Amino acid sequence: MLLKRVVAREGEQVEFRAGRLYVNGKEIEEPYVRFPCNWSLPTRGVEKDCVYVVGDNRSMPIEGHHFGQTSKSRIIGAPLW
Amino acid sequence: MKIKYLLVGVVMVIIGIVLAATVFPSEEKRVKKRFYLLSEWVSKSPEESALIMLQKMKDIGTLFLEPCELRSPNEFLSGSYTRQEISAYAGTARSHFSQLNLKLYDLHVDFPEKEVAKVNLTARLIGRSKTGERVDEIRELDCLLKKMDRKWFFSQIEVIEVLKK
Numbered sequence: 110m111l112l113k114r115v116v117a118r119e120g121e122q123v124e125f126r127a128g129r130l131y132v133n134g135k136e137i138e139e140p141y142v143r144f145p146c147n148w149s150l151p152t153r154g155v156e157k158d159c160v161y162v163v164g165d166n167r168s169m170p171i172e173g174h175h176f177g178q179t180s181k182s183r184i185i186g187a188p189l190w
Numbered sequence: 191m192k193i194k195y196l197l198v199g200v201v202m203v204i205i206g207i208v209l210a211a212t213v214f215p216s217e218e219k220r221v222k223k224r225f226y227l228l229s230e231w232v233s234k235s236p237e238e239s240a241l242i243m244l245q246k247m248k249d250i251g252t253l254f255l256e257p258c259e260l261r262s263p264n265e266f267l268s269g270s271y272t273r274q275e276i277s278a279y280a281g282t283a284r285s286h287f288s289q290l291n292l293k294l295y296d297l298h299v300d301f302p303e304k305e306v307a308k309v310n311l312t313a314r315l316i317g318r319s320k321t322g323e324r325v326d327e328i329r330e331l332d333c334l335l336k337k338m339d340r341k342w343f344f345s346q347i348e349v350i351e352v353l354k355k
Contacts, residue, residue, distance in 0.1 A: 111352075150355070162353065177353035 111175065112188070113162035114141070119181075123161045125150040125171075130163070144168035153178075160184070218299045221307045221335055224342050225294050228253055232280065234290040234317075243284065251277035255336055255343040262349040287325070290317035305337035 117123045117132050124130075125148040130137045146167040155161045155178055163176040215223070231246045231253075238246075251273035258276065262268050271279070284290060295312040302308050310332055317325045334346035 175353055177355040179353050183352065 110185070111162075113164050113176065115160045116163050117155050117161035119155050119157050119159055121155050121161070122152050123150075123155060124152040128167070141165050142167055146171075158182070217301065217307070221299050221309060221342050222297055224253055224335065224344070225297060225309070225311070228344075229292045229294050232284070232290060232292040232315075234284055234287060236289050243281070247277050247281040247284070250280045253344055255338070255345040258344050259346045260348075261346070263351040264349075267349075286319055287317045288320050290315065307335040307337075307342060309333045309335065 116130060116137065122131075122133050128146040128148050130139060131152075142165055144167060146169075148167065148171040150171065158181050159178045160181055161176075161178050164174060167174060228250070231250045234243075234246075254271075254273050254276050256273050257270035258273075259270050260268055293314045293316070295314065297309055297311045300308045310330070312328060312330050314328045315325060319325060330350040330352055332348040332350055333344060335342045336345045337343075
């Protein structure tokens with residue numbers, strides 16, 4: 110089981126520029142990210158019935174982090190606090 | 191007196207059911223047994239001798255149908271493999287590790303048609319390479335097994351891409 114944050118929904122465009130997250134071209138404030146990163150990821154669209162998830166711990170290189178688009182049907186719960 | 195006979199009867203029926211379940215396991219248990227064997231033979235202890243290593247290499251191949259298809263998001267791994275190739279690749283991969291432990295979780299077994307089993311599971315490979323590097327990889331797998339001569343064999347293994355970057 111993976112615990113990840115949903116950062117974008119179907120139809121939205123996601124990208125990382127110099128470690129900052131952009132959704133539909135707009136920079137997202139992410140106060141929950143403790144360790145800065147320098148990730149870069151070209152823009153990609155979130156497909157139908159999918160969400161885009163990323164973890165809050167981004168201290169590792171982008172290749173070593175499990176994140177990306179997944180089907181909504183895989184979501185089994187949400188944190189209680 | 192009648193209650194005594196009744197109790198003995200009930201106990202005998204329970205023993206019979208337990209014995210039948212042990213001697214004649216369900217198809218689901220037979221399928222799961224193949225996964226437990228795979229887990230046992232892939233796993234490696236630091237003290238494993240060369241003889242046991244060779245035997246395990248040979249044993250791993252016997253679990254697969256010929257050819258067995260592997261589908262993976264890493265295209266260079268995808269393809270059809272013979273038993274001999276599977277044994278050889280498993281042996282080469284194992285030789286890079288001093289310790290390996292393959293753990294399997296959440297096995298869901300379905301029988302979409304006669305003598306075909308479809309199994310969805312989570313596999314976790316934990317180990318240490320000979321250079322001291324720690325490995326901890328988790329993958330979701332969809333497996334297809336076919337029954338031949340009353341035994342189940344892996345005929346297709348697909349690595350599911352849960353998160354697509």
